[in-house]
Amino acid sequence: MMTEPATPLIVLDDLKKHFRVLNRSQGLKGAFRDLFSRNFRLIKAVDGVSLTITRGEIVGFLGPNGAGKSTTIKMMTGVLEPTSGTIVINGKVPTAQRREYVKDIGVVFGQRTQLWWELPVIESFKLIKEIFRIPEADYQSNLDRLDGLVGLSKLYTQQVRNLSLGQRMLCDIAASFLHNPAIIFLDEPTIGLDVAVKAQIRTLIRTLNQERGTTILLTTHDIGDVEALCRRIILIDQGKLLYDGPTGHFTKIFGSWRTLKLLAKDGKKDDLDAALAKVAEQFPGTRPEVLEGEVVWSAVAVDQDQTPVAGVLAWALNTLPVQDVKIEEIRTESVIAQVYAGALK
Amino acid sequence: MSRPGLLGAYATVVRNSLMSTFTYRAHILFQMLGSVVGIVILWYLWKSIYAGSGQTMLRGMGFNQTFLYVALGAALFVLMRTWAEWFISHQIRSGDIVVHFFRPYDHMAWTFADNLGMILGNLITITVPSLVVIFLVFGAPFPDLVHWALFLPALLQACLLSFLVDYFIGITSFWTESIWGISAGKDVLVLLLSGAMIPLPWFPDGVRDVLLWLPFASLYNTPLSLFAGTDPVSMDIGFRLGLQTFWLAVFFFGVRAYFRIAARRLTVAGG
Numbered sequence: 177m178m179t180e181p182a183t184p185l186i187v188l189d190d191l192k193k194h195f196r197v198l199n200r201s202q203g204l205k206g207a208f209r210d211l212f213s214r215n216f217r218l219i220k221a222v223d224g225v226s227l228t229i230t231r232g233e234i235v236g237f238l239g240p241n242g243a244g245k246s247t248t249i250k251m252m253t254g255v256l257e258p259t260s261g262t263i264v265i266n267g268k269v270p271t272a273q274r275r276e277y278v279k280d281i282g283v284v285f286g287q288r289t290q291l292w293w294e295l296p297v298i299e300s301f302k303l304i305k306e307i308f309r310i311p312e313a314d315y316q317s318n319l320d321r322l323d324g325l326v327g328l329s330k331l332y333t334q335q336v337r338n339l340s341l342g343q344r345m346l347c348d349i350a351a352s353f354l355h356n357p358a359i360i361f362l363d364e365p366t367i368g369l370d371v372a373v374k375a376q377i378r379t380l381i382r383t384l385n386q387e388r389g390t391t392i393l394l395t396t397h398d399i400g401d402v403e404a405l406c407r408r409i410i411l412i413d414q415g416k417l418l419y420d421g422p423t424g425h426f427t428k429i430f431g432s433w434r435t436l437k438l439l440a441k442d443g444k445k446d447d448l449d450a451a452l453a454k455v456a457e458q459f460p461g462t463r464p465e466v467l468e469g470e471v472v473w474s475a476v477a478v479d480q481d482q483t484p485v486a487g488v489l490a491w492a493l494n495t496l497p498v499q500d501v502k503i504e505e506i507r508t509e510s511v512i513a514q515v516y517a518g519a520l521k
Numbered sequence: 522m523s524r525p526g527l528l529g530a531y532a533t534v535v536r537n538s539l540m541s542t543f544t545y546r547a548h549i550l551f552q553m554l555g556s557v558v559g560i561v562i563l564w565y566l567w568k569s570i571y572a573g574s575g576q577t578m579l580r581g582m583g584f585n586q587t588f589l590y591v592a593l594g595a596a597l598f599v600l601m602r603t604w605a606e607w608f609i610s611h612q613i614r615s616g617d618i619v620v621h622f623f624r625p626y627d628h629m630a631w632t633f634a635d636n637l638g639m640i641l642g643n644l645i646t647i648t649v650p651s652l653v654v655i656f657l658v659f660g661a662p663f664p665d666l667v668h669w670a671l672f673l674p675a676l677l678q679a680c681l682l683s684f685l686v687d688y689f690i691g692i693t694s695f696w697t698e699s700i701w702g703i704s705a706g707k708d709v710l711v712l713l714l715s716g717a718m719i720p721l722p723w724f725p726d727g728v729r730d731v732l733l734w735l736p737f738a739s740l741y742n743t744p745l746s747l748f749a750g751t752d753p754v755s756m757d758i759g760f761r762l763g764l765q766t767f768w769l770a771v772f773f774f775g776v777r778a779y780f781r782i783a784a785r786r787l788t789v790a791g792g
Contacts, residue, residue, distance in 0.1 A: 195790065255622050257788045271788060275625050283623040290620045294541035303537060306530035307624055335544070 184228035185359065185391055186252070191261035193222040193247050193415075221247040223415035224261070229393070231358070234385050236406035236423070237395040240516040244415040245395050249361055252393070253283050266358050279308060282352030286364035289348055291336045297347050298332040301354060308355035315354065322350045325383055326376050342373030349377060353384055362394040366401055378404045399512065411515060418515065427511050432480040435465060435510075437473045438492055439500035448474050451496050458491065459483040465510070477506060527626055531634040538638025542646070549646045556599050556651045560592050564659055567591065580722045587720060589661045590749040594717045594741055596651040597676070601683040601740075603639040605632060606707075609691025610700040618787075629688060629780060636684050668748055671758060675744035678765045682739055685772040686711075692776070695783040716742035736772070739765040 199215045200206070222244045229235055237245045250256040251263060254270030254277055263270055268277045291300040305315045323329040326346055336344065345365060352360055362381070366374045382405055385392050396402060402409060402423060409426050411419040419429055427433065440448040452464045452474055461482025465475040478485050485503055492498050542549070571577070571584045579587070609632065612618040621628050655661050664672070690707055694700045712718045715737035721729050732738055743761050
């Protein structure tokens with residue numbers, strides 16, 4: 177089925193998924209009581225999400241564990257039925273037209289493989305060719321392209337159970353592209369992988385997206401994935417959309433933050449940190465920042481809407497033992513950490 | 522249900538499943554040895570039962586007939602034992618079953634194809650060696666063509682029914698989450714009531730007449746009695762095969778409805 181290029185490929189409208197969960201009591205007595213309990217509570221896993229995605233986008237789904245992003249993906253892939261609201265993807269309703277709909281999509285769940293465990297990788301690919309009735313020519317050219325991108329052919333004869341996690345993930349992602357789906361859902365595709373494999377996986381996803389216009393939705397906790405792949409971020413927490421927009425603007429959702437990094441004179445980082453601890457008393461919209469894995473530089477986060485960085489810089493240079501300075505954009509990671517910690521609530 | 526376009530996919534599943542069974546070489550070797558030892562034990566057991574009675578015919582069956590019936594019963598038990606309910610239960614409890622929801626095929630047809638591959642694997646690695654032992658080592662009388670012609674369709678129906686029973690039990694773990702007790706219970710009931718362990722003609726007449734009507738008999742007694750030529754009651758051959766088909770149909774439609782309910786529950790409650 178052909179769709180006009182301008183029309184959205186994915187439309188979610190006021191999507192909700194509520195689960196009824198039994199309130200469990202403690203202890204043996206409680207466990208017995210629970211057998212007869214009608215004491216349910218309602219969990220609003222997804223609570224009114226609306227969004228549209230157009231053909232060819234790569235969209236990153238972010239949110240802390242339990243935010244509702246997996247539930248949203250499960251509804252979009254047709255595994256879960258929404259409690260209310262609508263989903264239309266490629267002109268189809270996933271749960272109602274499952275058999276037809278799944279031909280349009282590829283799905284990779286980082287934790288589960290869809291490859292045949294005991295057999296060489298190529299046997300799983302051949303099976304996928306049969307399942308989706310991929311024409312021989314398409315199948316061959318897809319395999320050649322994947323081989324050219326990530327050197328897949330050397331894995332063909334290896335049993336899936338003998339692959340490393342990274343190799344298996346490459347094969348799983350490659351498998352999801354074989355039938356040329358319009359949309360691919362990737363749930364944590366780089367979880368637990370080393371830097372080299374992550375880079376390969378990002379190359380694979382980005383290249384296939386550019387060459388075929390495949391729409392890609394991925395969930396991840398790795399900001400590297402987002403910055404390498406996604407022009408658009410959708411942030412979900414407690415079942416609601418917190419942010420939906422360009423990755424570049426994402427860092428501004430709390431204001432125009434900059435990070436001012438300071439290097440202490442004569443290695444007196446402790447003295448400098450002690451002085452910086454009180455920075456918020458001097459300037460509104462500032463706070464000392466702890467940099468992960470940083471032992472040399474100290475840092476202050478400054479919201480330029482409230483205080484110009486120049487003012488804080490002048491104060492630091494005049495009154496503190498500072499040898500060197502750097503001013504940086506606040507990192508995406510730092511913004512997300514604030515969201516996860518509940519700064520928006 | 523599946524469309525003809527997917528037959529190639531299901532055939533590939535059968536092939537892949539058969540190839541997978543061959544990857545576990547030690548498992549095959551021990552199953553083969555176990556089956557042969559089991560047949561040897563059965564031979565001595567029933568030999569001594571006949572010797573102890575001092576008669577050549579017991580419950581209307583000679584030793585050769587009884588031995589063929591029980592030895593083949595043991596071989597069929599291993600043939601049809603594919604542990605399908607354990608695989609389905611594992612899929613459900615681990616959540617791996619969702620992978621099948623992303624594919625345009627029928628889960629039951631897929632699982633059956635997978636099961637068929639395992640049955641073919643068992644046939645080649647265990648059943649054929651067992652038959653060699655039964656006929657060549659112990660010299661059981663080789664049934665004529667008529668008996669083979671009756672036995673093979675009955676065996677096919679028995680394999681289908683066995684799969685449906687396993688599939689039914691596997692889906693039950695949507696609710697029970699554990700499968701051990703149900704599966705073990707089923708095995709005991711089947712072994713005892715189907716003729717897999719004790720030939721149905723050996724049960725008291727009243728009990729036997731009831732058992733012949735139950736689906737258990739369709740699993741083992743029907744193919745075994747047709748093969749060994751034991752005709753315990755007046756229930757004629759055509760009727761026995763028809764009854765088997767009847768139970769097959771009942772289980773087929775029952776299990777399909779059951780799966781729809783389970784899948785519905787999965788999509789609504791998240792399993």
